[in-house]
Amino acid sequence: MKYKHAVITTIYHSLAGMGMSAFSKEEIAKSIETPPKQEMGDYAFPCFMLAKVLRKTPSQIAQELSVTIHHEYIDRVKALGPYLNVFLDKEKTGEDLVTHVLSQKEKFGSLSIGSGQHVSIDLSSPNIAKPFSMGHLRSTVIGNALSNIMEKCGFVPVKINHLGDWGTQFGKLITAYKMWGTEEKVKAEPIKELLALYVRFHEEAEKTPKLEDEGRAWFKRLEDGDAVALSLWKWFRDESLKEFERIYQLMGMEFDSFNGESFYNDKMEHVVELLEEKKLLTESDGAMVVSLEEFGYPPCLIKKSDGATLYATRDLAAALYRKSTYDFAKALYVVGGEQSLHFKQVFHVLKKMGYHWSAEMHHIPFGMMLKDGKKMSTRKGKIVLLEEVLQEAIKLAAQNIEARNPNLADKEEVAKMVGVGAVIFHDLKNYRLNDVEFSLEDMLTFEGETGPYVQYTYARACSILRKGEISTGHACSYEAFKDDKAWAVLSLLMKFEEVMNSAYQHFDPSQIAKYIMDLAQAFNKYYGSVRILDEDEQQQSRLQLVQAVTIVLKEGLRLLGIKAPERM
Known part of the structure; x- marks a missing residue:
């Protein structure tokens, strides 16, 4: 978020210099986009909202703004029609980012929103x-x-x-x-x-x-x-x-x-007494209810006509107990x-x-x-037992390990991490409001958008780090970060804090799952096109990038409740 914030602040000051101080940083932040293609830059600012005030075309404004934008993390800006496209300095930004991830380790991406509450x-x-x-x-x-x-x-x-x-x-x-x-x-x-x-x-x-x-x-x-x-x-x-x-x-x-x-x-009668005290209880067909007409909801049943309390009474008691506790x-x-x-x-x-x-x-x-498209029902015995699914997943993971890496140490423990991880990831990669069709086959596929794919990427990156040692305290060149595939990885690392914030705001773990899947895919493309362990002046920066990826993949998996094996 640091680099995006730098872009927002720079645009804000440039607009102020053009007599446009009425636009707040928040408004600019809401407008900033990520271009659809990497060659179009790292951030794009659409100038449509400025046209009415400045009485100029959005293209004209983008052109004028492009010559006023300067920042240590910005390499260049370019007006592309009505958009102001910003290109970050890959070498400087990449060095700063990777150094930050390596120093923060698993704390990278943490936010202080909660302040210990x-x-x-x-x-x-x-x-x-x-x-x-x-x-x-x-x-x-x-x-x-x-x-x-x-x-x-x-x-x-x-x-x-x-x-x-x-x-x-x-x-x-x-x-x-x-x-x-x-x-x-x-x-x-x-x-x-x-x-x-x-x-x-x-x-x-x-x-x-x-x-x-x-x-x-x-x-x-x-x-x-x-x-x-x-x-x-x-x-x-x-x-x-x-x-x-x-x-x-x-x-x-x-x-x-x-x-x-x-x-x-024994805590529900107190709720009934409180509601009576506050004169909120009314009688309806012999039952006691709280009217919610002003909110457009049906009345909330507190006590049945036979005196039995209901779920609502219990949940009110639980809320009061939890607040006081x-x-x-x-x-x-x-x-x-x-x-x-x-x-x-x-x-x-x-x-x-x-x-x-x-x-x-x-x-x-x-x-x-x-x-099979229908809700599972305990009453009719139509259920799939979670433990059986987990054990089946672990068994399949063990078979895969036996076929690919029979000499792996701690095979049973790794099979458990992979099998359980497959089941959890299969659920969390879906937006929570969507129904999920239970399919053991899809869940236990070890290719494609699955937990085992992310875990395998993490293990692969760990393997590279075992072969090539990162030497600390030595200056190294970060020119390697100018490579498009390296920059694709760095661009994603840069977004981790933003994704964390969005997952929190929307109570949506699938954003973390999608993010680590994207990072794993970008890293595998990088790994497939670059000789990371070549002994040249760029090796150390490449290894630092690999280590930064392992930190974020492991942390992303942990947030989902999935373990990350270092060997698979």
Whole structure:
């Protein structure tokens, strides 16, 4: 951003010299473009907005401006029709940039936006007693990447795994266990057996609808603190957590809190009392609601006619608890797009309650994980298990390593990095609002726009650095940076901070994924056309460029939650 800022400032001062001080640096920054072709320069400034004020054609203005632009990082400027095209000094800029990346290492691209403030992130949130399916992958990896991005931008993330560990489904599960389950079977394969019982309950309930009443009755017993119901629920929860923990370890993910839905059971009545105090509750068909008519939303249900509280009550309790516990500057909820209305209602209820911090609560929606174009459903047993996908990916990675590099040390560890990385990257390279079609084949392809491609590029660059040693403290020539393919790499390194800022502003990890893919492709073109290890006066600058690429690729992968093996 430093070099772009230099261009913006220079244009600003040149315009001021032409009597155009009315245009701010922000306006100029918004107008600056990247030309479609490298030979057209590094930055382009369109002069259309100046024409009306100066009463001249945009081409004329570009021509006049071109002779007034001077800066140590700018080599030349050229008027191309209505555009002012700026060419950076490749040698000077490249030297400055690479030196900066090498001195900053993994801190390169960091921003200080957050100033150490907390941001709570609600992510993953699988349901107890159900397998961890591919359907939960999206919230997990998007939330984890956003946590890393927020941290890189100066925030202190608090990762909350708001477990689905309460609700009518537990009444159904207890009913199914009491009717068809055995302790031995559940102990042997907890999640598999509990899922089978859950699916069977719904199949049987279609034939015998009164089973639904039985399920509701058991859940009522659970809510009332019945010892049998509570001990079964606790057992199902403990077994599920063991299973989830194994998957999180495989993916290298940790959480700050596992407080799920049940944690807020004793905190919801306080919410109802607050709403009554603030005279926000009204009755509707026997239920208690908060009207949101002024915002154009349907009323938010707080209490059912039978006195049972709802999801909204629970989420209001969670918001109040998290604000008092973490004093967050922002709160992110990485939850599927189908919950959009729910979160709008919750945030607006908090606003009506007078909590101004609700303006910094954000629902981060994402598209669905589809199988054959349809949503995966636990109820009907139509799911793909995440752990099976991860193990399959690791197995395929191991086969690839065996075929390409059978003598590789730590083969198992590298296979795990590559397999898990392939699954995560396949998700995060897509813009989060898009649906993702589950395809094991696409996910595990080791060519094209995949995680393994970026990891392999990183390993290749590390291999070059092992063969050629960077000598520090010696002056070297940076003329090598004038090469078009070297400059293509440098131009991308220059944009890392900008990409970080944009990924933060839009809560969009796919921008990081696309960026490191572009950098890997540009580096491979450079590697294919330049003899990096040739022993001449340019070797050191070429090696410095390679090292800068390894730093940014590794950091980009880390932000996505993917490890970078140095050998593959």
